[in-house]
Amino acid sequence: MRGEVTKSMNQGNASAQDETVVGETGKDAPVVCTNLMESVVEKGNLIAALRKVERNGGSPGIDGMTVEQLRDYLREHWPEIKGELLRGTYKPQPVKRVEIPKTGGGGKRLLGIPTVLDRFIQQAILQVLQEQWDGSFSDHSFGFRPKRSAHQAIDQALSYLRKGWRWVVDIDLEKFFDRVNHDKLMSLVKERVSDVRVLKLINRYLKSGAMIGNACLPTEEGTPQGGPLSPLLANLLLDQLDKELERRGHRFARYADDCNIYVRSKRAGQRVMAGVTRYLSQKLRLKVNELKSAVARPWERTFLGFTLLYSCKRTVSVKAVKRFKEEVRRQSRRTRGAAVAAVIAGLRKYLLGWKAYFGVCESRSTLKELDSWVRRRLRCYLWKQWGKSGYHELRRRGVSRDLAWNTAKSAHGPWRLSRSPALAFALPARYFASMGLPSLYERNK
Secondary structure (H helix, E strand, C coil), X not given: CHHHHHHHHHCCCCCCCCCCCCCCCCCCCCCCECCHHHHHCCHHHHHHHHHHHHXXXXXXXXXXXXXXXXXXXXXXXXXXXXXHHHHCCCCCCCEEEEEEECCCCCCXXXXXXXXXXXXXXXXXXXXXXXXXXXXXXXXXXXCCCCCCCHHHHHHHHHHHHHCCCCEEEEEEECCHHHHCEHHHHHHHHHCCECCHHHHHHHHHHHCCCEEECCEEECCCECCCECECHHHHHHHHHHHHHHHXXXXXXXXXXXXXXXXXXXXXXXXXXXXXHHHHHHHHHHHCCCCEXXXXXXXXXXXXXXECCEEECCCCCEEECHHHXXXXXXXXXXXXXXXXXXXXXXXXXXXXXXXXXXXXXXCCCCCHHHHHHHHHHHHHHHHHHHHHHHXXXXXXXXXXXCCXXXXXXXXXXXXXXXXXXXXXXXXHHHCCXXXXXXXXXXXXXXXXX
């Protein structure tokens, strides 16, 4: 099957050659790309894009096509689509507009889900542009870039604290992805791309519209979250902010639209906040969310899910702990009626992902407490399931007759009893570990 798709990708204008022209690659010299579309539709680039889209999965767009159907669709239709791309006549479909709750509450986040075909084409464009552009982006930018991560942004911030820069200008951009100015963004793209076909296609993606129910609404601003190109275009725009902060000599770390600038005093922070707010409004046409932005001590704020302590260590933020518990509660709610093994199997994936990100926390007691809390939650879940058979379940697990009887007849509720000696003995940590429950805390760290 893969060979058939590859053959299809080679058809249609097969004689076109890659004639990408690369300019200087210094930090201040943007790369200018001509005849870029030939690089986008090159066989190796397309295969990599297809694998990436299939690996990422995701929901169908407005046409209902699933990721699993994409390969067969390309086998039949790719020569025609490739011809449209090379002629500059391809027109993307509108995105499907969906709302998801923001992490930590505070309203809804709008997502624009492109069709899987458009995700594939965007991914192919992204791979070429990112390779050309990334080297000119700021070293202080860590989001959605190869070999860069949120952990590196946190490390950068901690390095400033250790050197005495102990006030932070925490900037939150109001609905950033929804309010990116298309004219400003496209002017920056034109500085780096001279291939008119690619310029038209990116502009069409920005203005492709959004389907809400049966109505297609125009998109006059914003880069829809959900498309592979959006993070790169966001970095292109915010690289202007990075370069301005560098020009002013500021110490900062930025991950996507989360930007923290570190200064030595509150007064200096207030001056920086005022100046950066003016710059964003006047030059980039972006608005700072005054309610969520502040000049404060780092240990009073949250950056990428962590709180940076006075001791120059990172710990999981209060908000992140709250979100963690909300998710565990959701997956272990009583109304599920599932066996505890099924609950643990579902929790396992979430806990391992959470640990991969927050496991670098240097406040190890937080991880130990969360481990204990998760086990208590599962004991509570089991106690509710046992119901009237609780006494016999405790006895079957070796709890003494008197202790089992007193626990079963207790007037206390399940949550209170979940930390009782009887349940701790009957359902120890090793019991949950034997069922595949991972531990967040590791003793050897």
